[in-house]
Amino acid sequence: MVSVDNLASKLVLLNSTHINNDDINECRLLGQERDESYLFSWVQSNPSTNASKTCIGEYNYEENTLNFIYSFGEKIDCIQASVNPERTLLLYVIKEKRDDNDFVYKSYLYNISDNYQNAYLIKEETKRQTYVQFLNSKPPSTEKFLLLIHQEGIYQYLIKRNSPNENVTLSSLTSEVLVKNFFWAQWDPLEQTLYHIHNKSRNRGFVDGEERTTEANNKSTPTLTGLQFNDDHPHESVLNIPLNLPHLNTSDTSATYEDDVIPLRVHDSSLDLIVVTSSNGCVCICHHYLYQPIQPSENYKDENDTTPINFAYSVTALHQSCVIHCVVNDIPWNRAKNIRPLFKLRGDYLVVFIPEICTHLLDIGLMHEPYCHITTGPLISDKESNLLYLAPIISTDDYIINLTNLDLIDMSVLETLAVETFKSNTTLENKLSILHHFIIHLEDTQTASELISWHSSKPFSMDYPELLKEFLVATSFASMQKNLPSEANKITTLLPITTQRLGLDLEIKSDNYVINMSQEVLWNASMMVLSPQLRIVPYKTDIWLKLWDHLSKFCKIGIRFKPSQVLDKLRISLECYQPEALSRCTTPSSPTGGAASTFADFLNNARSQTDSLPFYEIDSCTASRQEHIISVNLRELSMHLLKQTSNSSKKFRQTDQSNMHVHAAATRYVSSQLDQSRQLCEIVCKAATYDPEEDDDKGFILINNLGEERRYVLFKLLEKYYMAVEALAFPLPQGFTSFFAYLGYRTMDFDMFMQYVVNHVFELQVDVMKIILAEHDESKDGINKKLRLLSVLPRQRAKRLLNQWSHPISVILRAREHSQNILSGITGLPTRSKTQNPSCSKGLGSYHGGKNVSPLDTFLDLLTAKASLTEIDFGLLIEASELANDFD
Known part of the structure; x- marks a missing residue:
C-alpha cells in the first residue's frame, strides 16, 4: 500500500491557523459532494478548560482550503452531512445512544448564515438508519433534498424561498414520498442517481383466461431500481433489475448498521451491496456475501468461531450483459465476518480488493468482451489489515481513501503488483491476463517485452509458448488499432484480441486459499x-x-476472427505448396502484380532490414513461405470481415459503411502480424544473449561460432517461438526458416534432426541444403545421409541439388527419373548431360534381328518407342549405365 497523503493532518494544519491552543482530533469524513469537495467533522478541545466541541467544515483537496461551516458547542456524534450547491444550507445527521443501549438518528437543517443558531429537526428521531442529501436542482429558489430512512421510506423535500438569501424554516418545507419500504439504497452524487432495492411481486400467470395463483407466483423478487434526478425536470425511473440475493432477511427488526457515507448507502449489515458506475456507461452491481457449505456448528457465529465458510461476491456488469462470480473457500468465520471488500472502477478494470486474501482486476471495460481477469496478492500486508476501511472517492481513478485514518492511497501500485504476480508461481491464465493488461489497456509493450524476456529463462515450461502467442495476438491488435481510421473502429470488434476463451472458469490457488471464478451471460x-x-x-x-x-x-457484434481459420486452410494448401515452381510474377508481393501492387507496397515496407536479428532477412526461393501465409491470412480475414459486417447490416436493416474499410483493416492487421512476429523474434533472440552490438557475425557463420551451450539455448527458445507462430498461422521473418533449420542441424544429432524435417518443423531451403550437403564426405555413411535429406525435399528443389552434386549417385538418380518420366508419359525437353557418349548412336544402329543385343540397346530402343529422339537424353542414360557398372 502506498499512502500519498493524509487528510486528517491537513485538516489539523489548516485549523491551526485560526485557533489558539486548541487540539484537533477525531477527524471524521461526513460525505463528498458532486464537485468533489469533502465534508469533515472534528473535535476541537481546549486543554485549559477540558471543553470539547464538534465542528463541521468543507475541505477542497485540489485547492487545499478549509471552509468552517458549523459548531455544535459540545461533543456530538455527527455521522453524515450534505451542503447545497450555493453553500447556504447544511444538512446533517447525528446518532445518539439511549439508556437502553439503542441508538437513534436525528436529521437537521441549518442556515449557514445563522451563526450556529436555528438548526431545525426535519423529522422525528428514529432507530432506523437515516441519511440526508441535497440535490443539484435549479432554480435556487426551489431547492430539493432527500431524506432516507431505512425500511421506512425515501422522502423528497422542496425548499421554497422568495430569494436565495432568505432563511429557511420548517414551514418552508414540503415533502413527498418517493419510495416506501426499501431495505437498501445508495446515492451517486456524480450522476445524481438514487439506487434502491425493494421487494417486487411477481406477475401472476393466466391459463385459458383464468388467473392462476400459485405459491411461486405469490413470492416477491428483490429488484434494484435507479431513479435519475434531473436539474430542470422531475426524476424518472431509468433502471429495474431483478436480483438474486441468497439468504437475505429483509424482515429483521434488530438491524445493525455500519454507517457508510462514501458512497452514501442506507442498509443494515446483512446486505453488503454497492453500485459502481463510470460516466462512459459502465454500470456494475457488486454484491458481497458469506455462506457455509456444510452444516453449521453449535457455536456458529460466535466471536471466536473458526468454522470454515465461503467468502463470495458477484459482479453484474450490466454494460457487458454478464455476471461474474467469485468464491474464496474455507475462510474461518471469525476472520471472514470482518473482511470488507473494496470495489473501485479504474480505467477498463473493476478493482476488487479483499484484505488479507487477494486483489482482483476484472476486465469489464467497454473496449472488448470481459476476457482477461487478473488475480494478484493483497495490496497491503496482514499487519495493516486491522487499520483498513477502504472506500472509493470521487476523484481520479488512482485514489481511494482509508476511512480509519483518512489516508489517501495510490492504486497505481497495482502495475508493480501485477509484474510481481507474473513472476510468481501463478496460473497460466493469470499470466496471459497480465500480458493483455499491459499491451492492450496500458499500451506498455516495453513492460510486456520484459516479462517475455524474464520468462525466457524457463523455455521448457508449458506456459512459455502460450505467452508468446498472447504477445503476438495482443500486440498485433494494438498496433493495427493505432493506424486504423476512426471510421473503421467498429471492425476492431471482429479481430482477435486475446488467446483466452470468453467465460472461462478459473481456479487460482493462492498461498492459503483456493479462489474460483466463473462467468455467465445476462440475457435481455x-x-x-x-x-x-x-x-x-x-x-x-x-x-x-x-x-x-x-x-x-x-447485440450487433459479429464473431471475432480466429487464427484457426487460417490454420485449417494452410494445412491443405501447404501440402501442395512448391515455391520453386512459382515465378515471381505470380506471388502476392510482385511489384508488377497489377491489383496486388498495393499489398506488395505494404509488404515491402514491412520488410525493412533490421540488425537486431541474428540472420539476414532473405529467402532464397522465388516465392517464399512467408508470402504464401500472408496472402492466405489476408484472404481469409477479408472474407470474414466482409461477411460479418454484411450480416450485421442485413440483420438490423441498416446501411453499414464499415465494410468499405474491410480491406484497409485486413491489410493493416496482416502487416501488424509480420511486424510483431519480427519484434517477438528479436525479444527471444535477445533473451538468448544475442547482442547485435557485440556479435559481429550473422546467419550460418554465427551458428558455427557459437558455443555448444549458447547454441542449445538459442535453439530451444527459437523452437518455442516457432511453435507459437505456427499455431497462430502468423508469418515468420524472412530468413528465419533456413537459420532455424541449420541451427537445429548443428544442435542435435542427425537422426533427431531428420525427425524434425519429416514432421515439417524444419524446412530445408536451397541455401541451407548446400551447406549441409557440403559438410558430408563421399563415404558410404555420408552418401546415405545426403540421400535421406534429398528424399524428403520437394521434387524441384531436389532436382536442383542433384544437378549440382558431382557424384555417380547423382547421375544415376537423374537418369532413373528421366527414364521414369518417359515411360510414364511425362516427356519434355531433355537436360543434356555434360559428357555425351558416342556409343549411344552405335547402340541404336546395332539392332538386327538375327544378332544378340545388349540390355542398354534394348532399353534405349524401348524408350524410342515412347518418345521422340529429341526428348531422350542418351548421353545421361549411357553415362549412368557406365557409372553404375563402375560404382558397383
Whole structure:
C-alpha cells in the first residue's frame, strides 16, 4: 500500500491557523459532494478548560482550503452531512445512544448564515438508519433534498424561498414520498442517481383466461431500481433489475448498521451491496456475501468461531450483459465476518480488493468482451489489515481513501503488483491476463517485452509458448488499432484480441486459499434500462444513454476472427505448396502484380532490414513461405470481415459503411502480424544473449561460432517461438526458416534432426541444403545421409541439388527419373548431360534381328518407342549405365 497523503493532518494544519491552543482530533469524513469537495467533522478541545466541541467544515483537496461551516458547542456524534450547491444550507445527521443501549438518528437543517443558531429537526428521531442529501436542482429558489430512512421510506423535500438569501424554516418545507419500504439504497452524487432495492411481486400467470395463483407466483423478487434526478425536470425511473440475493432477511427488526457515507448507502449489515458506475456507461452491481457449505456448528457465529465458510461476491456488469462470480473457500468465520471488500472502477478494470486474501482486476471495460481477469496478492500486508476501511472517492481513478485514518492511497501500485504476480508461481491464465493488461489497456509493450524476456529463462515450461502467442495476438491488435481510421473502429470488434476463451472458469490457488471464478451471460439486459425515446428528456446525454447505446451495439457484434481459420486452410494448401515452381510474377508481393501492387507496397515496407536479428532477412526461393501465409491470412480475414459486417447490416436493416474499410483493416492487421512476429523474434533472440552490438557475425557463420551451450539455448527458445507462430498461422521473418533449420542441424544429432524435417518443423531451403550437403564426405555413411535429406525435399528443389552434386549417385538418380518420366508419359525437353557418349548412336544402329543385343540397346530402343529422339537424353542414360557398372 502506498499512502500519498493524509487528510486528517491537513485538516489539523489548516485549523491551526485560526485557533489558539486548541487540539484537533477525531477527524471524521461526513460525505463528498458532486464537485468533489469533502465534508469533515472534528473535535476541537481546549486543554485549559477540558471543553470539547464538534465542528463541521468543507475541505477542497485540489485547492487545499478549509471552509468552517458549523459548531455544535459540545461533543456530538455527527455521522453524515450534505451542503447545497450555493453553500447556504447544511444538512446533517447525528446518532445518539439511549439508556437502553439503542441508538437513534436525528436529521437537521441549518442556515449557514445563522451563526450556529436555528438548526431545525426535519423529522422525528428514529432507530432506523437515516441519511440526508441535497440535490443539484435549479432554480435556487426551489431547492430539493432527500431524506432516507431505512425500511421506512425515501422522502423528497422542496425548499421554497422568495430569494436565495432568505432563511429557511420548517414551514418552508414540503415533502413527498418517493419510495416506501426499501431495505437498501445508495446515492451517486456524480450522476445524481438514487439506487434502491425493494421487494417486487411477481406477475401472476393466466391459463385459458383464468388467473392462476400459485405459491411461486405469490413470492416477491428483490429488484434494484435507479431513479435519475434531473436539474430542470422531475426524476424518472431509468433502471429495474431483478436480483438474486441468497439468504437475505429483509424482515429483521434488530438491524445493525455500519454507517457508510462514501458512497452514501442506507442498509443494515446483512446486505453488503454497492453500485459502481463510470460516466462512459459502465454500470456494475457488486454484491458481497458469506455462506457455509456444510452444516453449521453449535457455536456458529460466535466471536471466536473458526468454522470454515465461503467468502463470495458477484459482479453484474450490466454494460457487458454478464455476471461474474467469485468464491474464496474455507475462510474461518471469525476472520471472514470482518473482511470488507473494496470495489473501485479504474480505467477498463473493476478493482476488487479483499484484505488479507487477494486483489482482483476484472476486465469489464467497454473496449472488448470481459476476457482477461487478473488475480494478484493483497495490496497491503496482514499487519495493516486491522487499520483498513477502504472506500472509493470521487476523484481520479488512482485514489481511494482509508476511512480509519483518512489516508489517501495510490492504486497505481497495482502495475508493480501485477509484474510481481507474473513472476510468481501463478496460473497460466493469470499470466496471459497480465500480458493483455499491459499491451492492450496500458499500451506498455516495453513492460510486456520484459516479462517475455524474464520468462525466457524457463523455455521448457508449458506456459512459455502460450505467452508468446498472447504477445503476438495482443500486440498485433494494438498496433493495427493505432493506424486504423476512426471510421473503421467498429471492425476492431471482429479481430482477435486475446488467446483466452470468453467465460472461462478459473481456479487460482493462492498461498492459503483456493479462489474460483466463473462467468455467465445476462440475457435481455437492454430490457432493464429505460430506452432513450421514453425519457423525460429524450436522448439526454448521460450515463444511461451511453449504457443503452452500448447494449444496442452489443447485440450487433459479429464473431471475432480466429487464427484457426487460417490454420485449417494452410494445412491443405501447404501440402501442395512448391515455391520453386512459382515465378515471381505470380506471388502476392510482385511489384508488377497489377491489383496486388498495393499489398506488395505494404509488404515491402514491412520488410525493412533490421540488425537486431541474428540472420539476414532473405529467402532464397522465388516465392517464399512467408508470402504464401500472408496472402492466405489476408484472404481469409477479408472474407470474414466482409461477411460479418454484411450480416450485421442485413440483420438490423441498416446501411453499414464499415465494410468499405474491410480491406484497409485486413491489410493493416496482416502487416501488424509480420511486424510483431519480427519484434517477438528479436525479444527471444535477445533473451538468448544475442547482442547485435557485440556479435559481429550473422546467419550460418554465427551458428558455427557459437558455443555448444549458447547454441542449445538459442535453439530451444527459437523452437518455442516457432511453435507459437505456427499455431497462430502468423508469418515468420524472412530468413528465419533456413537459420532455424541449420541451427537445429548443428544442435542435435542427425537422426533427431531428420525427425524434425519429416514432421515439417524444419524446412530445408536451397541455401541451407548446400551447406549441409557440403559438410558430408563421399563415404558410404555420408552418401546415405545426403540421400535421406534429398528424399524428403520437394521434387524441384531436389532436382536442383542433384544437378549440382558431382557424384555417380547423382547421375544415376537423374537418369532413373528421366527414364521414369518417359515411360510414364511425362516427356519434355531433355537436360543434356555434360559428357555425351558416342556409343549411344552405335547402340541404336546395332539392332538386327538375327544378332544378340545388349540390355542398354534394348532399353534405349524401348524408350524410342515412347518418345521422340529429341526428348531422350542418351548421353545421361549411357553415362549412368557406365557409372553404375563402375560404382558397383
